[in-house]
Amino acid sequence: MMIFISLGFAALFASIETVSHRLSIKQHRLGIFKQEISLILYVCAMMIVLSLLAAMWWQKTAWNSIYWVILNLLFVVTVYGNLMLKSVGSFIIIQGTGAVIFWSTGMLTPILFIVYMFAGGIIFTERLYGKFFDEHPFLYFLPPAIIGIGAWFTLYMVAPMVNVGLLIHILNYLIGCVVLFLYNHFLRTDQQVLAKLTQEIQYDGLTGARNWQMFSDDLDREYAKVSRGQSLALIVFDIDHFKNINDTYGHLAGNQVLMSATSVVNATLNSVDRCDCLYRTGGEEFAIVLSNCSIETAKYTARLCQTAIRKLLVRDTGHQITITASFGATVCRI
Known part of the structure; x- marks a missing residue:
């Protein structure tokens, strides 16, 4: 039962983490704590539900074993939350919630x-030593295991429990932790592979801008929204005299120009809260797709990007290359 419940908790945690990440991107949440609000609410809700279930089963003396199982799950959820959430604020809220719950049982003294x-x-x-633990992943399990065993021995001293029961509860706790850590390890590995594949499929390998296929797909999707009363702006630009740059300084210098131009345009778009909307549509040709954007805002954004490119100074093998770009903007509105 511990295995299935732990897996269910971890799977739901991962789902909420994914949704929370998408909402953070959509709502431009920059702080780690703000990005973790959904996860904090979920972990705290799980702890409160488990505490209520434990209180309910404690009243049924024939089912006291269920009480200890639920308490074990409460330990596991607390440990997993502390390990997975990253901000100090998240830690304080989760630990504080756990402290209130354990205090309500009468088992949490000031020293405890x-x-x-x-x-x-x-x-x-543990997250501060990620590189070390990544090289020795099994060590992630040691601090929670030692602390959990210590917690159960502490409970053993203050609560009625037989020796066999103590060993069973410790074993259940360790099983729950192992299941969660293994699940998380395989999940993170799969996410890394998926992220790499996504990067290769959706983004241009040289500049890091989104590629032509993503431009075509995103433009079609955004254009479909125009009929629902939203506007759509399209900005296109290309690097001026790019062939001359290649012929004069070489193709490596040309590549450096493309990468530098992409970098400053992305930075400019980020400064006006327009993220991940730059596409490389050809050799030196680019496009920017802006949803819910007026023609005045589109022209303003284009001028900002154009100015940033003009100020750019590309250094390559002793040469200093200045570049310009030609921009055009249009807005679709129905």
């Missing part, structure tokens, strides 16, 4: 509260 917060901090700070 200090130990509880310190132990949670040890688990939380």
Whole structure:
């Protein structure tokens, strides 16, 4: 039962994490804490639900074993939340929620509260040593395992529990932690592979701008929204005299010009809250797709990008290359 419940919690956690990440991008949430709000609410809700279930089963003496199983899950959820969430604010909220829950059971004394917060901090700070733990992933499990075993021995001293029951609860806790960590390890590995494939499929390998296929797909999708009362702006530009740059300085210098121009245009678009809307549509040709944008805003954005390119100074093998670009903008509105 611990395995299935732990897997269910982790799967739901991963789903909410994905949705939360997409909302963060859409709403331009830059802070880590703001990006984790959905996850914090989910983990805290899980802890509260488990505490209510534990209180309910505690009243049924014939089912006290269920109470200890639920308490075990509460430990696992707390540990997993501390390990996966990244901001200090997230840690304080989750640990605080757990402290209130354990205090309500009468098992959390002032000394145990200090130990509880310190132990949670040890688990939380594991993320600061990511490179070391990535090389030795099995060590991720050691601090939570040691702390969890210590927690159960502490409960053993203050709560009625037989020796066999203590061993069973410790074993269940370790199984739950192992399942969660293995699930998370394989999930992260799959996400890394998927992210790499997505990068290769959707983005131009040289400049990092989105490629022609994504331009075609995104433009079709945004154009379909115009009929629902939204406007759509399209900005196109190309680097002036790019063939001369290649002929004079070489193709490596030409590549450097393309990468530098893409970088400054992306930075300019980010400064006006327009992210991931730059596309490379040809050799030195680019496009920018702006949804819900007036012609005045499109022209203003184009001028900003054009000015940024004019100020650009590309250095390559002792040469300093200045470039310009020709821009055009239009707006579709029905």
